Amino acid sequence: MSYLVEEYPAIFKSSAFGVLIVGDDGNLLDYNRKAESILDIPPNQKFSIKDLFPREQSCDKQTFCEGVYHGFNLKNKFISIHYTQVPSENQAYSHYLLITENQDNTLSDEDFETIINTIPGIFYVFTEDGKFIHWNKRFTELSGYSDEEMTYISPIDFFPESYRKEASEAIARVFDTGSASLSSVFLTKDGRAIPHEYFGTKINYLGQICSIGMGIDVTERIEAQNSLKQANKRLSTAQQIAQIGYWEWDWYNQNYLWSDEMYLLCGVPKENGPLQHLDFASRIHRKDLQVLENERKRIVNTLTPGEAEFRFFLPNGEMRYFEVNTSPIIDEKGSFASLEGTIQDITERKAQEAAVSSSNERYELISKATNDAVWDWDISTNEITGNANYLELFGLNRDSIIDEETYFTRIHPDDKERVRANMAEALFSHQKTIIDEYRFKNRKGKYRIILDRSQVFYDDKGMPKRMVGAMQDITSQKKAEEELLNITNRLSLATTSAKLGVFDWNTQKDVLEWNEYMYEIFDVDPSDFDRSFQSWLDCLHPKDLHQFDLISNQELLKRRLLHTHVRVVPFSEEIKYVEIHAILLPDKEGKVYSVIGVCRDISEKVLAEQSINRAIISTQESERFEIGRELHDNAIQVLIAALMNLNHIKEKSNDPATITSIELTKKAINEIRRLSHQLAPSDLGNLAIEDSIRDLLKEMNINNEFLIDYEVDIEPDTWLPDEMKINLYRIVQEQLNNIHKHSKATEIKIDLIIQGQKLVLKTRDNGIGFNMDSNYEGIGINNMGRRVRMFEGDIEINSSHKNGCEIVIQIPIDNLEY
Incomplete structure (x- = not known):
């Protein structure tokens, strides 16, 4: 960055004087080796020119000026330098300083006092035996001791007991090695321990080996450091709570910096270091890669921040939603240098947004389906606004505003005072929800039954400030309820008259609801019945279970309607016959969630049918015996007589036709005899x-x-x-x-x-x-x-x-x- 090397290489490379190049902000941009030697400038650190040596205030950075500085360099070595300030027309820097070290460092007492009293800290000189021989005004002001008291106080007295060992060792190092530094405290006369940084150097002063040094009050720095630590701790905690990670990406050198939270978010062990670009990109959802790349290019080209959302796959395969906020880092030339930003896990937020969106969609659909009149009452202004359905209810245009009195004039006179009283009581008791029913006159002048649900919002003082609600016309529902009540009454009368058992089985909870006749039909004591379906099956004849076992017989669950007959084995052991009719109600997935039906005791009917069956079968058997007997006693006897005649004819004539007739007659006799035996087995009762x-x-x-x-x-x-x-x-x-x-x-x-x-x-x-x-x-x-x-x-x-x-x-x- 040696700007002056290009313009005046001889000046910059000169060993006769030091060169300091200063920017517009007063920061040191560059310097030569001579300046580094005079001021003891440490490498790779940034300093302002004021940190190195202060100049006269009248020496403006845009003017040519000269001066002398007496003081200490960065290693607390006393220096005396002559400086010359030269303003620059080069836009890259403001001015440069030429400095030379005065060989004669001898100062007058007045100059010495001036120098040490301008030091922003305490200054001291004490001998090897611990006697102060010089100090500045700041020392006595801060310590609270007078100049007279300073003459018999030891340097170690300015340290608390717990710090004195460390302080003694630092003082000894000054005299042994030539210099030392110490982070400790400064003990004042009134007992205050003020944090200080001490720097001491061994010198020969007035013919004595002494320690010359200074102490800087670092209270603000320590407080700042503690504040920074607390801030960093709070920031780390906030990042963990908010699931936010910080990152830096040195685009040109491909170096990465991650905060601890980044490793947690990405599921990467910290000891492995940040993911490289390709590794990180491989875990991004392929549909989001191009979006992120386009945003990165835009940020680099426009040097403006940006944000984006993307899906990221953790090492265990879990997909998370991330939001990235990116800012460009610009170098001193105003060009793009690198990127930094934050990544926040917004998976839960996305899920909540999806839930809210779904909820809003459902609400809109419900609102459209139910035609609810939604209203909003600003209690402070006594103004009520509403949606289109609300205004339609009043017969008003879209921009109309309704007040409280207008609202109450529409309520039926018999309901008005009750509604007012209910609302006043709810507001007085700070209820958040109010539900009421009343009759309301619509724009056509007809009263409709309204179900009004509202939410109340209160201010910090507990006063109601706003109410939001929805009015639902339930007139048809009320009429349907009345009709249903009538039907229920009639059904109850019918079931009572016919002694029908009614049941409702909730298959998901396995809970049965029975009316009184169910217990009578199945001979069950209500107090002993646990209302499970299995307990009901236990009442049935084992051979009939397959006809109504909706637990094990999955084929039955595929039906919509079920009609069957079962036998019941009550405690009396007299078998009952029961007729069951049921409807199976499936949910959207086709799984049966409820079975509703009726049962009827048909024992008398079955016994009557059995009696009829006996009569039918008895009649059939009687007819069979009668037919068999007739065949045996009559038909066979006739055939036997015919056979005898045929045999007689055969004796007189050997006619083939006669022989054939004899054989057929014998066969007919045997068939009739067999048929007669089947119809009326004579020995069945004996065998x-x-x-x-x-x-x-x-x-x-x-x-x-x-x-x-x-x-x-x-x-x-x-x-x-x-x-x-x-x-x-x-x-x-x-x-x-x-x-x-x-x-x-x-x-x-x-x-x-x-x-x-x-x-x-x-x-x-x-x-x-x-x-x-x-x-x-x-x-x-x-x-x-x-x-x-x-x-x-x-x-x-x-x-x-x-x-x-x-x-x-x-x-x-x-x-x-x-």
Whole structure:
């Protein structure tokens, strides 16, 4: 930067005098080696010319002037210099100084006193045995001691007890090594300890070895340092709280500086140092890279600050939102040098903004959907403004302002005083929210029912200053509530009359709401019922759980409507039959959140149907026995008589037609006899059911079409009523007929066993089966189901295409009457 080297190289390189180049702001821009030697200027530090030596005030920087300076250089060495100030026309600097050191440093006593009294601190000279022989006025003023007292006070007395060892060592170093410095305090007469920086040098003064030195009051500097530390601590704390990091980027040298918070924000260990440019850029969302680069170019070209937002990926993959504020650093030539700025984590703010935006959108949509009349009452001015719906309610134009009285004149006379009283009480008790309903006259002169919700704002003294609210027309809602109340009353009357049980199951909370008839239908004590769905299922017959188990049976949850019949096993052990109708309500995701329905006790209906079924089946059996008997007693006898006549004719004539007729007649007799036996098995009452089924299998498989596996596990003395035996016989008969007609099976497996208190009949075949999802229930299967239900039994059918069919029948036998 040696400006003078280019203009006057001989002057700048001269060893005869020192050269100091000074800028417009008074700061030292450059100097030669001679000046460095005279003033003891340390390298790589910035100084103002006043720091080096003060000049006469009359010596303006734009004038040519000369002078002499007596004082101390930066190493506290006493110097006497002659200076010449030369103003410059070069815009790069203000002026330069030529300085020479006076070889004769001898000063008059008057000059010496003047010099030491102008020193901005205490000055002292004391001998090796600790006797003061010189001091300046600042010393006595600050210490509080008189000049007479100074003659018998030791230098060590100006240090508190805890500092004296360190002070003694510093004094000894002065006399041993020639100089020393010390950061300590200055103890005054009144006991104040003032922070000072001491600088001492050994000299030969008036024929004595002495220490000459000065002390500078550094109270303000220490306070400033402490303030700076506190400020830095508060800044660091604020950065952590606000999640703000500071950074510098030396663009040309590619050097980076990060604050501690930057490492925390970016998830980078501090010991690894700042991320380099490419590493940092690799973690920025690719859609934000170009935006940041464009902003950087703009800042560099225009030298103006800027800001931007970008998405940043932490090492763990988490994405955060950052806001960067960037400022250019400009060098002394006014050119771009580097960048500095801050980065703040705004992820939470972005989330809040998104939530607020979503909330505002919802509010706007709700406001539009509900047509709320929004109003704002400035209580201090008694002016009420509102949105378009509010003004429409009053029949006023957009710029109209309404006062309190205008508002209250529209309220129904029967409601007005109540609304006033409610508002006054709310304001007196400092309520923040007021909700009221009243009738309000609209612009057409008709009263509408209004729901008014308002928020109250109070000043520092607790006085209401503003109210903001929304008026919602709920006239239709009120009418609907009245209609709903009427419907509810009628429904309650209907459910009471029909003794319908009503339920509502909250699937998310697993809480059931029952009316009184539900407890009666399911024979449950309300005090013992925990209102969970599982407790309800515990009331049902185990065989019926699959029809209403909305916990485990996910297929049921896919339905919108559910109609089913279940059996209830109450404590009385008398089975009840209950009809359930329910609607399943799904949420937006399709998950059922509520099941609402009704239950009705249909035990009487079911018992009546069972009675009818018995009558039907009894009639069917009677008809079958009658037809079988008629076939056996009449038709077979006629055929036998015909056969006898044909045999008689055969004896007289060997006609082939006669022989054929005889064979056909015999066959007809056998078929009718077999059919008669099937319709009316005469020995069914005498045989055990397992034997009757075995005979039935033989008759069906007379041509050995099937491979039959028949297993029986029943005690020989097991008693079954004839009614049950004939129905089991008919069930097996129906199953075998279906297998023979439809299944194309080659194997049949039948198990007749007793398990516990149940008779179990299982029939399986290896036929073509059928699809259970289709309507497979024909007359035969319905007849089987009717016969099973006559005895409180269960029938289960399992089949699928090409996988045969299995029918399992279970009939309780623990309550059989002998």
